[in-house]
Amino acid sequence: NLSFNFYASSCSVAEFLVRNTVRSATSSDPTIPGKLLRLFFHDCFVQGCDASVLIQGNSTEKSDPGNASLGGFSVIDTAKNAIENLCPATVSCADIVALAARDAVEAAGGPVVEIPTGRRDGKESMAANVRPNIIDTDFTLDQMIDAFSSKGLSIQDLVVLSGAHTIGASHCNAFNGRFQRDSKGNFEVIDASLDNSYAETLMNKCSSSESSSLTVSNDPETSAVFDNQYYRNLETHKGLFQTDSALMEDNRTRTMVEELASDEESFFQRWSESFVKLSMVGVRVGEDGEIRRSCSSVN
Ligand code: HEM
Numbered sequence: 001n002l003s004f005n006f007y008a009s010s011c012s013v014a015e016f017l018v019r020n021t022v023r024s025a026t027s028s029d030p031t032i033p034g035k036l037l038r039l040f041f042h043d044c045f046v047q048g049c050d051a052s053v054l055i056q057g058n059s060t061e062k063s064d065p066g067n068a069s070l071g072g073f074s075v076i077d078t079a080k081n082a083i084e085n086l087c088p089a090t091v092s093c094a095d096i097v098a099l100a101a102r103d104a105v106e107a108a109g110g111p112v113v114e115i116p117t118g119r120r121d122g123k124e125s126m127a128a129n130v131r132p133n134i135i136d137t138d139f140t141l142d143q144m145i146d147a148f149s150s151k152g153l154s155i156q157d158l159v160v161l162s163g164a165h166t167i168g169a170s171h172c173n174a175f176n177g178r179f180q181r182d183s184k185g186n187f188e189v190i191d192a193s194l195d196n197s198y199a200e201t202l203m204n205k206c207s208s209s210e211s212s213s214l215t216v217s218n219d220p221e222t223s224a225v226f227d228n229q230y231y232r233n234l235e236t237h238k239g240l241f242q243t244d245s246a247l248m249e250d251n252r253t254r255t256m257v258e259e260l261a262s263d264e265e266s267f268f269q270r271w272s273e274s275f276v277k278l279s280m281v282g283v284r285v286g287e288d289g290e291i292r293r294s295c296s297s298v299n
């Protein structure tokens with residue numbers, strides 16, 4: 001089973017090495033925390049938190065278009081190399097991904113969360129598993145609730161973990177269906193749950209020529225800080241994705257959004273609980289799986 005400080009005797013420096021790697025990577029590239037946090041989410045939702053997302057090759061999860069905008073892989077490799085040097089074949093890539101996401105939140109000013117370790121690495125990774133498990137930005141609230149519930153996660157976990165969008169950035173194609181230019185070239189909002197002037201700002205950014213590589217901050221106010229601003233943005237109709245705004249449009253989730261928007265302590269407390277739950281989705285333990293030598297390929 002998973003336990004706190006699983007590597008206490010086998011590799012007591014493991015957590016320290018991950019934290020150090022995440023900190024130094026973040027200080028030279030502030031986009032790293034968002035990447036590491038999303039990488040972890042995409043790992044856990046596809047075949048559990050087993051580092052299946054890291055495997056390279058034809059038709060692995062990483063090669064699926066649904067994972068094309070993931071990043072942070074080199075940070076995981078750096079941490080793994082540092083750990084392999086001191087404790088060969090001991091610490092799983094699945095734990096490194098989870099610890100790195102945990103440390104990414106801390107590096108961005110969020111809460112310090114203790115997570116259990118002892119995850120084992122999966123031995124397979126299939127592109128075909130990505131689409132059916134990853135939530136698309138056109139999902140309804142019911143579809144999101146179902147997707148979370150299939151991983152043992154509650155409506156509250158959905159609202160709280162969506163707070164991850166308080167950091168990081170996204171490409172225009174994830175939200176530019178929410179507005180358009182009409183035939184006269186005038187700006188027009190399609191999704192009424194989106195604030196007009198925010199939508200217009202987004203459209204102007206996304207209509208530049210390099211818009212397919214361009215990214216926009218998920219949180220227009222404090223994009224580098226892990227705070228509860230995400231929920232305040234939802235209240236002012238500045239959720240970037242339709243799936244963010246949807247949390248404000250339904251009674252089942254609006255009350256939670258309002259509570260989290262008004263109380264950052266409460267967000268941090270709930271984040272810690274939901275993050276630990278996410279980190280345990282579908283984990284392999286004991287003799288299951290393996291301890292990968294290199295995170296990008298099975299042994
Ligand atoms: C609930 C449904 C969710 C949907 C529909 C969703 C969708 C997306 C999309 C489309 C992007 C932009 C990717 C890009 O264009 O590069 C994104 C970014 C991001 N998501 Fe989510 N997400 C969801 C939940 C989560 C959860 C639960 C987490 C983590 C716990 C998370 C963490 C992130 C982070 C940190 C980013 C920024 C990535 C970066 O800066 O590179 N998301 N999400």
Ligand SMILES: [Ca+2]
Pocket residue numbers: 042043044045046047048049050051052053
């Ligand atoms: Ca996985």
Ligand SMILES: [Ca+2]
Pocket residue numbers: 166167219221222223224225226227228229230
């Ligand atoms: Ca923020």
